[in-house]
């Protein structure tokens with residue numbers, strides 16, 4: 001009963017446009033006040049404890065890393081290299097778009113940053129070259145989901161902390177699914193572009209290719225720093241996030257892309273995004289404490305076991321639930337609210353928490369390109385001035401590769417678990 | 427297919443006490459200790475609702491909740507109790523105890539009772555029982571037999587000051603690190619060694635990435651079961667004595683489980699070809715080195731008293 | 737740097753508001769009241785300082801482990817505390833810009849009047865909850881003064897004060913916006929504008 005009231009008031013407050021963080025805080029405070037044994041101070045303690053974690057530290061660092069990479073112009077260098085390398089293919093700018101996102105994904109931990117950067121540059125470039133605006137928007141939006149699947153990844157950090165699994169293991173588990181997503185996106189571009197013979201650029205000379213490729217190398221150095229550091233055990237993922245920031249900052253200074261004013265604004269943009277996300281993390285910790293105290297995982301387990309006791313059916317149910325939740329809730333908040341409840345149930349079904357994590361994350365990422373609350377849709381609309389319905393129309397064909405990738409992730413655990421096991425993380 | 431028997435039955439008549447700790451559901455604290463507690467309390471009018479795996483917070487948070495009355499019972503180690511009452515931390519000092527019997531006697535003895543009473547007086551945290559948690563040993567890629575072998579060795583410890591002091595006193599360089607990062611760090615040589623009780627070493631598979639387990643036995647460790655003043659004073663005499671009896675049985679059960687695990691895992695390692703067991707450790711020299719540093723601590727006198735009482 | 741006049745929102749143009757294009761541009765109340773502007777600028781600078789400070793501590797931790805050979809034991813704890821202060825001061829600044837993430841399904845279906853009512857209701861909820869958190873936090877922080885953090889020996893009240901500061905700031909900014917909602921209902925951002933503000 002208490003649980004039901006908690007969940008209903010959360011949904012109600014969300015619908016009434018109360019900020020997500022406060023929609024989580026208010027029912028929790030109500031609970032704390034009505035239980036005389038619980039002191040109000042405990043509410044503050046649990047809120048603070050949600051952020052009091054060395055792993056969570058990686059969240060603002062990865063946001064800063066992505067923002068710095070954006071202003072320092074390394075995205076442009078990736079784009080130039082991709083155009084030179086594969087520009088002569090039919091529908092090449094579609095592949096270039098995916099490739100640039102793939103390159104950027106090693107520096108960016110969130111889809112929003114990718115969509116904003118690529119939307120600003122590549123959508124106009126594609127339209128100018130004769131591509132349909134819908135297609136340009138669609139491929140940009142869909143490929144922005146690569147960023148949080150490849151390390152560094154903010155949802156992976158949040159999940160790892162919530163589920164109590166290794167951040168490194170989760171980072172590695174996302175790589176193969178991301179590669180499958182890249183392949184599926186390229187296949188979709190190929191299908192959509194197969195009759196568009198006119199959409200190709202003149203073949204670049206090997207000199208140009210070499211020069212642009214060389215230009216992209218320093219940018220990808222941050223991937224080497226972050227991944228290499230974690231793989232070799234030299235840095236923890238959190239330390240790697242800090243080192244990555246310093247690396248890109250030095251690069252930006254070398255490129256002379258960073259004035260003091262720009263630096264200050266980049267920091268402030270990071271403050272804006274982090275402040276909002278981290279307050280949700282804090283509030284969700286208190287909400288989660290109340291759910292745990294009222295034994296929500298056990299209640300959820302009983303509910304689910306009444307419906308099915310087959311792991312496959314359970315996974316299908318969870319996928320449907322997450323796709324629905326992802327339509328209205330931002331991934332971080334959804335992970336923080338749902339994982340403490342669903343993971344114990346998943347574990348009774350014998351599902352590995354790392355496998356479950358990648359499935360949960362990718363599911364919620366799809367929500368970023370799904371109305372009514374798809375943040376990537378709004379970002380694209382805002383940076384390209386295209387109306388949201390046009391963005392949605394463009395993204396529709398890309399749901400096929402998304403769902404395909406999701407099915408692979410869900411039903412073949414080896415795709416997620418293979419690499420981390422191979423590298424000694426599990 | 428899932429077995430539904432694990433879903434617990436609830437006695438709607440009984441007074442429910444929420445007990446939280448940070449160990450996972452398969453750990454002896456939950457599987458032997460808390461399980462015994464639940465069983466023993468059946469029909470007593472009290473029942474335990476258990477929250478393992480840090481669901482309700484980490485050790486310091488749980489103690490704050492117990493002190494304020496937000497939580498009924500928590501399991502916490504001596505270092506964490508030491509934050510509230512300095513002297514309670516003495517139980518985590520290096521080479522305080524000879525063996526598990528000495529630990530059990532001390533934890534239930536007069537000196538510690540005084541300390542626990544002070545704790546209750548100053549912070550409303552009541553220690554109900556002390557359960558044996560395990561004996562910590564050092565694993566490394568070389569044999570460690572004396573303090574000299576520790577020189578230059580980077581040893582991972584939990585990030586708590588007393589653990590760092592302990593390793594430093596024995597001659598090593600302590601490197602604090604979260605437990606889930608240790609396996610990779612050992613594999614890659616970022617650190618050279620680590621120290622933990624045998625069951626933890628086995629669960630975290632450190633025996634795969636280390637050549638030797640050196641039976642240093644530098645900490646014979648326990649955890650305390652605590653409750654708050656409101657809960658404790660709210661118990662009837664019958665409930666109170668039922669709880670006390672159940673705690674004693676649970677303490678014995680936990681000790682038996684942990685010792686059984688320690689022995690069987692060690693036998694397995696001795697028989698196998700993986701990690702080598704080094705029993706040839708000069709504990710006296712290590713204890714002498716550690717003792718000097720321990721006597722400098724705020725509870726130095728108490729340390730000497732307990733050592734003398736064996 | 738002079739902020740650009742807004743081209744998108746006539747409501748804002750009518751009141752002479754310059755919609756901030758960059759995070760360091762002053763927002764409407766900042767343009768009107770100097771004291772308020774100083775406060776928000778202080779929040780900006782504090783948040784940036786905590787962010788850079790946290791970064792510095794992470795780097796120091798790595799450096800101490802590899803260069804000095806004996807790692808500092810206090811860097812992790814101090815970095816976590818800096819993160820807490822960063823979080824709550826940032827959350828205060830985010831409230832000043834009214835860009836805390838929210839769900840806009842219902843709001844986007846409402847007319848102008850409904851939007852204003854809904855937004856004011858949401859602000860009221862924020863004021864009540866943050867007020868309670870600030871009050872509870874102050875008491876909790878005072879009690880925690882006797883406890884020390886294990887590695888740095890800093891009083892735990894310093895840690896919990898971060899939340900108190902944050903919720904006081906949030907409460908104050910929400911009160912300002914509530915006042916503005918009543919005095920200048922034309923300033924309340926539309927649902928679509930909200931989404932864009934949050935998204936970028």
Ligand code: NA
Pocket residue numbers: 097098100101118139140141143144
């Ligand atoms: Na892209």
Ligand code: NA
Pocket residue numbers: 104105106107108109110146147148149150151152153
């Ligand atoms: Na990424």
